[in-house]
Amino acid sequence: MTREVIIKSNKYGINLILDDHLPFEELLTLIGEKFKETGSFFKDAKMAISFEGRQLTNKEQLDIADRIMENSSIQIVSIIDSNKDLEELMRERVEAYEQPQPEPMVSYMNPQDMGMQGMDIPPTADFYKGNLRSGQTLECASSVTLIGDVNPGARIVSEGNIVVLGSLKGNAYAGASGDDSCFIFALDMKPIQLQIGDLIAKSPDKEKGSFRTRKKGKTEGSQYSPQIAVVRDGFICIEPMTKGCLDRL
Amino acid sequence: MSEVIVVTSGKGGVGKTTTTANVGTGLAMLNKKVVMIDTDIGLRNLDVVLGLENRIVYNLVDVIEGKCRLKQALIKHKKYPELCLLPSAQTRDKDAVTPEQMIQLIEELKQEFDYILLDCPAGIEQGFKNAIAGADRALVVTTPEVSAIRDADRIVGLLEANEMKKIDLIINRIRMDMVKRGDMLKVEDVCDILSINLIGVVPDDEQIVVSTNQGEPLVGTDCMAGEAYYNICKRVMGEEVPFMDLDAKKGVLNAFFKMFKK
Numbered sequence: 283m284t285r286e287v288i289i290k291s292n293k294y295g296i297n298l299i300l301d302d303h304l305p306f307e308e309l310l311t312l313i314g315e316k317f318k319e320t321g322s323f324f325k326d327a328k329m330a331i332s333f334e335g336r337q338l339t340n341k342e343q344l345d346i347a348d349r350i351m352e353n354s355s356i357q358i359v360s361i362i363d364s365n366k367d368l369e370e371l372m373r374e375r376v377e378a379y380e381q382p383q384p385e386p387m388v389s390y391m392n393p394q395d396m397g398m399q400g401m402d403i404p405p406t407a408d409f410y411k412g413n414l415r416s417g418q419t420l421e422c423a424s425s426v427t428l429i430g431d432v433n434p435g436a437r438i439v440s441e442g443n444i445v446v447l448g449s450l451k452g453n454a455y456a457g458a459s460g461d462d463s464c465f466i467f468a469l470d471m472k473p474i475q476l477q478i479g480d481l482i483a484k485s486p487d488k489e490k491g492s493f494r495t496r497k498k499g500k501t502e503g504s505q506y507s508p509q510i511a512v513v514r515d516g517f518i519c520i521e522p523m524t525k526g527c528l529d530r531l
Numbered sequence: 532m533s534e535v536i537v538v539t540s541g542k543g544g545v546g547k548t549t550t551t552a553n554v555g556t557g558l559a560m561l562n563k564k565v566v567m568i569d570t571d572i573g574l575r576n577l578d579v580v581l582g583l584e585n586r587i588v589y590n591l592v593d594v595i596e597g598k599c600r601l602k603q604a605l606i607k608h609k610k611y612p613e614l615c616l617l618p619s620a621q622t623r624d625k626d627a628v629t630p631e632q633m634i635q636l637i638e639e640l641k642q643e644f645d646y647i648l649l650d651c652p653a654g655i656e657q658g659f660k661n662a663i664a665g666a667d668r669a670l671v672v673t674t675p676e677v678s679a680i681r682d683a684d685r686i687v688g689l690l691e692a693n694e695m696k697k698i699d700l701i702i703n704r705i706r707m708d709m710v711k712r713g714d715m716l717k718v719e720d721v722c723d724i725l726s727i728n729l730i731g732v733v734p735d736d737e738q739i740v741v742s743t744n745q746g747e748p749l750v751g752t753d754c755m756a757g758e759a760y761y762n763i764c765k766r767v768m769g770e771e772v773p774f775m776d777l778d779a780k781k782g783v784l785n786a787f788f789k790m791f792k793k
Binding site: 433 | 682685689
């Protein structure tokens, strides 16, 4: 096994980790050989490519892409020069290329409604209106605000923060790329599960007879109490949303 | 102008077939031409609930496969000649029909009937897809149980994704005594979760079991569930009907008062 070229791939693209010291020509030959060996594995895939471990000029990047296409049946549709939120970027590029059937990020929802079609660079925050129902998933590469409810069985995933202006009764996953400084906010916080970064928390198990008391409690004070979930000392904590809470974020 | 309504729920056993039979019969009582289609191929029972089992000669699959004419397969109801049933096949399965064929069939039925009611099978597979294909309106039936509500929520999501124009909710088998004790979800709680328009609440009623077994829908009869279904029919037709008080106590004294009111 040569360590000079390492190929990592996901569904939408390839990430090449290249040795920094090898002369470029030598590297190019190595890449050619490597893809000749493994190229059949990728079949006629349309993929994006990115590089790591070595600064490359634009021409060098193009040379590498050409070499890969010569030695395998992979179609490189885009070159991504940085390695930030890679899969997301790769996926968007590939999907932008395959316009006829853009896979909406929200299953079962009209992509136009969700404003996700043909978006090239993920914006810093997204807004969505409507309820997420059981079986539906909303995935975002950025922070997300949902105006509506997340019902039990639905899931909202974001690489940034999540704000639910409504009831959160399903699952929420903030900081999906592993960032545990993210928060989840909801006007009515009754989640089944919360995930922030690599941490996961489940709702407390129902005590016997709690159904009755809970219902009674709800009739008395049916107004929402906004709450926020953050990570403190390696645990996900749900706190009431107060001004002091805002300052600590 | 005919309307195609699918009765669906996701979960089984919440009362789709009973609702279809009662709403269909109720609409016929209100002088509408109604056809009910049982799309639960392989597990048919709308015909049993309507008491028309013994009249089946041809079925939905026969029509679609061209083995008979549509007219031959339609079964007229005993009491209401304006009410027809298109039964499903018992010996086949859901894949015997495609959504395109259903749409075509419904287009044909639209020429003749005011209301086309589709009894949807439980689940979200082929049978569900067939049933909702030609519909422009849905009645989602649920019971006040978390499992049924969860499934109903999923169904509403799928219906919205399929661009169903109008989705209404029927809450079935509610027991006001249990709600009062706090042991059952309230109507408001269910509406809160599903956030769609409520078109009717049907109380749990022993009479339903009796009527189902006898094959005579109880819509319009003098019992709570019968009244509730009759109100739903009127609301389906666009009338504004106030929701009835399900809490009214039954008893000799009450019946006495009722007599005076009349």
